[in-house]
Amino acid sequence: MLRDIIFVTLLIIIALALSYLTYLGGLGDLPPQDIRLIARSYLNLTYNQGVNWLWAASPEAVTAIVWDYRGLDTLFETVVFYGAILAALTVFRGVSKLPDRIVSVGLSVVVKRTMAIVTLAILTVAASTALHGHLTPGGGFQGGAIASVAPLLLIVVFGKQLFVEKKVSYNKLLTLRNASLGLLSLSTVALLIYGLATNEIGYIFQNQAKALSTLSYPSHMLDVPLGGTLFFLNVFEFLAVTSGFTLVFTLLLSSEEVILKEFEGEEYGY
Amino acid sequence: MMDYVDLVFLMMGITAVISVSFTFLAVKTKDLMHAVIFSSVQSIAYALVYFLLMAPDIVLVYVAVSVGIYPLILILVVKRVGRFEVTA
Numbered sequence: 387m388l389r390d391i392i393f394v395t396l397l398i399i400i401a402l403a404l405s406y407l408t409y410l411g412g413l414g415d416l417p418p419q420d421i422r423l424i425a426r427s428y429l430n431l432t433y434n435q436g437v438n439w440l441w442a443a444s445p446e447a448v449t450a451i452v453w454d455y456r457g458l459d460t461l462f463e464t465v466v467f468y469g470a471i472l473a474a475l476t477v478f479r480g481v482s483k484l485p486d487r488i489v490s491v492g493l494s495v496v497v498k499r500t501m502a503i504v505t506l507a508i509l510t511v512a513a514s515t516a517l518h519g520h521l522t523p524g525g526g527f528q529g530g531a532i533a534s535v536a537p538l539l540l541i542v543v544f545g546k547q548l549f550v551e552k553k554v555s556y557n558k559l560l561t562l563r564n565a566s567l568g569l570l571s572l573s574t575v576a577l578l579i580y581g582l583a584t585n586e587i588g589y590i591f592q593n594q595a596k597a598l599s600t601l602s603y604p605s606h607m608l609d610v611p612l613g614g615t616l617f618f619l620n621v622f623e624f625l626a627v628t629s630g631f632t633l634v635f636t637l638l639l640s641s642e643e644v645i646l647k648e649f650e651g652e653e654y655g656y
Numbered sequence: 657m658m659d660y661v662d663l664v665f666l667m668m669g670i671t672a673v674i675s676v677s678f679t680f681l682a683v684k685t686k687d688l689m690h691a692v693i694f695s696s697v698q699s700i701a702y703a704l705v706y707f708l709l710m711a712p713d714i715v716l717v718y719v720a721v722s723v724g725i726y727p728l729i730l731i732l733v734v735k736r737v738g739r740f741e742v743t744a
Contacts, residue, residue, distance in 0.1 A: 394680055401676045405669035409662075448713050515716060523712035531717050535724035542728065631725075638729070642736065 428455060433611070439597045443605035444520040444613035452525065453619045457574065457591040464623070468567065471630040475560075478637045480648050482556045490545035501543040508536045516624035520613030526620040530627025537632040541639050549636065556636065559629050566625035573618045577601045591615075668708050675701035686741045688734045696727045 421429070431440045432450045442450035452460050475482070492498060515522075516529025540548060549555075574591050580601060581588025587599040593614040595602035603614030637645075675698045682694035699722030706714045 390684070394677060397676045397680060398673050401672040402669060405665065405672055408668070409665040524716050525713065528713065528716040528720070531720040531725070535720055535728075538725060538728050542732075639732065 438605075439595060441594060442613065442616065443594055443603075443611055444616050445611055446520050446522065446613075448523065449520050449525050449613065449616055449620070453616050454591070454593045454614075461574070461591075464570075468626070468630065471563075471634060474634050474637065478640075478645070478648060481637055481640050481644055489547060492545040492548075493543050497543055501539060505536045505540060508539075509533060512536075512624070512628075516620050517617075519620035520616040521611065526623025527627055529620070529624045530631065533624070533628040534631030534635070537628075538635050541635065546636075546639060546641075556633070559633050559636075563626055563629040563633065566622045566629065570619060570622040570626060573615055573622065577603070664708050668705055671701045671704045671708070674698075675705070686743070687739060688737075688741060689731070689739055692727050692730045692734065695730075696723055699723055699726070 428447055428451055431437060432442050432447045433445045434441050442454040444450040444454070512529045512533035514529075515524035515532060516526050519525035519529065537549075577588040577592040577599075578590050579588075580586075581599065586601060588601045589596065589599065592599065592601065593603055593616065594605060603618075604612055605614055606612055678694045678698040678701065682691045682698065685691050685694065699718070703715050703719050703722065706718060
């Protein structure tokens, strides 16, 4: 007991010491007073109509950096994430075909009604986060992560057969995921393809018109900044993340006997 | 006299201390269900620290993953492996 108290006290002293060092300026001034050159150019250019051959048409600098200025970085991050989902789906490919053995009645009526309201709220917040990704903090991945809490809670509260009853099948979710991934990749090369077709100059990950290329995604829609490709990438990323997470959850929440069948015979090698 | 920045740093210090204590509890407890809950409280403290460090994009995804998805998945795991840690 005394040992525990000493240990916790030590941890708290370390946390306090680190906070105090940060307060004294161990990491430099917070918030930083001098902005680095690259950050300054991002901030100056993101929504600067005066240099519209370098702008991203998005008031949200973070999204502009993530999907436009450093789009290739984000592309590879996304590839890692979908690779992980793909691996899970491949390992459990047998499970997805089998009907589940569990027939649960779910939780009580009170929980079910509350859950119905909460689901609506979760999906609204998620959609708002994803669709306003180019205006306010947030974006496709954030919105998708928020939205995928809803199916997980729905399965727990209403039972696994809810998705079967509502005809949200594995294959439909897989199709949604593949379609949104396809559209995601298409919107990065759309202007390049269009440029090749019409014999004009276009680039991969092109958003707005550049000095050598007049091709451009729309920068505004009904007087609201659209951010060109940022909006489309956010929406497709939102759909792909939501459906990908939901697929993995439905597999992980299958009954134990169905899942264990996939791992049968491991003592004799796979 | 405390100004705005001092207040932010004070809140960050308090939140850091809270997160440290709850991490300790999560490691120490033998009841895995309690461990999951302690761990999510620690995550909430982290989310607040991210917010105070002016990273709202991280907060949005961190709250969803650490308070929604991660405890739910862990609770399902705990349901399968048993609630109490058995000491040898």
